[in-house]
Amino acid sequence: xxxxxxxxxxxxxxxxxxxxxxxxxxxxxxxxxxxxxxxxxxxxxxxxxxxxxxxxxxxxxxxxxxxxxxxxxxxxxxxxxxxxxxxxxxxxxxxxxxxxxxxxxxxxxxxxxxxxxxxxxxxxxxxxxx
Amino acid sequence: xxxxxxxxxxxxxxxxxxxxxxxxxxxxxxxxxxxxxxxxxxxxxxxxxxxxxxxxxxxxxxxxxxxxxxxxxxxxxxxxxxxxxxxxxxxxxxxxxxxxxxxxxxxxxxxxxxxxxxxxxxxxxxxxxx
Amino acid sequence: xxxxxxxxxxxxxxxxxxxxxxxxxxxxxxxxxxxxxxxxxxxxxxxxxxxxxxxxxxxxxxxxxxxxxxxxxxxxxxxxxxxxxxxxxxxxxxxxxxxxxxxxxxxxxxxxxxxxxxxxxxxxxxxxxx
Amino acid sequence: xxxxxxxxxxxxxxxxxxxxxxxxxxxxxxxxxxxxxxxxxxxxxxxxxxxxxxxxxxxxxxxxxxxxxxxxxxxxxxxxxxxxxxxxxxxxxxxxxxxxxxxxxxxxxxxxxxxxxxxxxxxxxxxxxx
Numbered sequence: 024x025x026x027x028x029x030x031x032x033x034x035x036x037x038x039x040x041x042x043x044x045x046x047x048x049x050x051x052x053x054x055x056x057x058x059x060x061x062x063x064x065x066x067x068x069x070x071x072x073x074x075x076x077x078x079x080x081x082x083x084x085x086x087x088x089x090x091x092x093x094x095x096x097x098x099x100x101x102x103x104x105x106x107x108x109x110x111x112x113x114x115x116x117x118x119x120x121x122x123x124x125x126x127x128x129x130x131x132x133x134x135x136x137x138x139x140x141x142x143x144x145x146x147x148x149x150x151x152x153x
Numbered sequence: 154x155x156x157x158x159x160x161x162x163x164x165x166x167x168x169x170x171x172x173x174x175x176x177x178x179x180x181x182x183x184x185x186x187x188x189x190x191x192x193x194x195x196x197x198x199x200x201x202x203x204x205x206x207x208x209x210x211x212x213x214x215x216x217x218x219x220x221x222x223x224x225x226x227x228x229x230x231x232x233x234x235x236x237x238x239x240x241x242x243x244x245x246x247x248x249x250x251x252x253x254x255x256x257x258x259x260x261x262x263x264x265x266x267x268x269x270x271x272x273x274x275x276x277x278x279x280x281x282x283x
Numbered sequence: 284x285x286x287x288x289x290x291x292x293x294x295x296x297x298x299x300x301x302x303x304x305x306x307x308x309x310x311x312x313x314x315x316x317x318x319x320x321x322x323x324x325x326x327x328x329x330x331x332x333x334x335x336x337x338x339x340x341x342x343x344x345x346x347x348x349x350x351x352x353x354x355x356x357x358x359x360x361x362x363x364x365x366x367x368x369x370x371x372x373x374x375x376x377x378x379x380x381x382x383x384x385x386x387x388x389x390x391x392x393x394x395x396x397x398x399x400x401x402x403x404x405x406x407x408x409x410x411x412x413x
Numbered sequence: 414x415x416x417x418x419x420x421x422x423x424x425x426x427x428x429x430x431x432x433x434x435x436x437x438x439x440x441x442x443x444x445x446x447x448x449x450x451x452x453x454x455x456x457x458x459x460x461x462x463x464x465x466x467x468x469x470x471x472x473x474x475x476x477x478x479x480x481x482x483x484x485x486x487x488x489x490x491x492x493x494x495x496x497x498x499x500x501x502x503x504x505x506x507x508x509x510x511x512x513x514x515x516x517x518x519x520x521x522x523x524x525x526x527x528x529x530x531x532x533x534x535x536x537x538x539x540x541x542x543x
Contacts, residue, residue: 032198033187033189038164038167059164060163062208064225068207069203069229070164070200070203070226073200073229074203077198082193096233099199099200099203099230100228102227103226127494142510144534230404232380232404249399257362257402290453293449294428294449294452294458322467323420324485329463329467330424330460330468330489331464333491337452337459338452338460342453355456358490361463362487362488
């Protein structure tokens, strides 16, 4: 059995996610579109938006707690509006609720012409470390 | 700009998704857990379940239409229940609605002890080819 | 300001929800279709399924905790598949996850011909009473 | 069997929903909190937010099509953040996507102190009339 390597985020490294701005309640990131993230019709696979949303929202929620709590995705609702086939996938996440046990984020996915292509609502559970 | 390569599903190749059973309204697939799919806490990244759900449900919906319609993810709602850190991610998808314009699937994600670890409800849009 | 009357469930009384079976992890209920629950096209309003789902899942979760914890809806995802215009709205709820801090339920809504008309996934937060 | 009365929206009349502003892509409405909309813990029942969201978004989508298409709720995802026990439930809906076959709306629910209490993402299907 492979030993779990803690600290690095495998999926976001695998797809090449770049952070552009990282504050506690606001994060921007982007991803260059390549065949690795395209599905068979040649457009970006919808699950990629969920990877991006969970990576950036969990990380920002954890950082806001300064490592004193674990931040883990609890639910993710993605609505796909418009395909992206080239250029960048641009993501902007805004915290809408910063509760004691959950943070709720809205993530807007746009293409390079600033058209909204997907909306993801992400709930991140905040659990105190033992 | 990279040319889109149609026909292959980049993300499911990238993570190594294996199909075990593929029928029109029922699909089973699995994925070996490696660091590529783990997030920083050492457990499988929640977005991976959305990748799996969208890949298997869109493909099965498209195949059921024999290539006469394009099947594209429209929404994906994932609820994460229990972390998976090793072994396989096992996915079983069942079509709950086979409509003219949308198919709705329930995907159950289990670990190797058959515990339910995530539930994904996936809506796939069916669009006639021009 | 009106004083809150605790103990009774206003919305389910308002629409006339009837319980048919109530166990900890499984509940059945139904509602007669009248103009009060129809929207302008003459079919049952989709929000009614969310009322039913939240009422029966929160109540069953609370009862399973024997009143030692408060059970409150945390999220509700409804997918509407087929209109219901007359007869009964039949609801069957099954607990899919019974965790320490959340219970997750699947609610299937059928018409009198046993056709699936809506699916609701309901997450109920369990909070210890102070 | 009761004959369906088309044209009026039963549930929004039942709970007393008031429209404050109605434009094609932006709607505001409110509801006075009474026992009819409270659940047993004395706070507004979460399903009420789904009733409000579906009523205002379906109506606005239909009106934007000038009666030439039927607008029907297709999915509704509600995230409940903070209880409301008195005063008004205030709802503000903004269209995020105005497609040929679906409109997607974000509905923000606030209390009288302008605190965000719930977020609903509503997808409305647009079907041409026969």
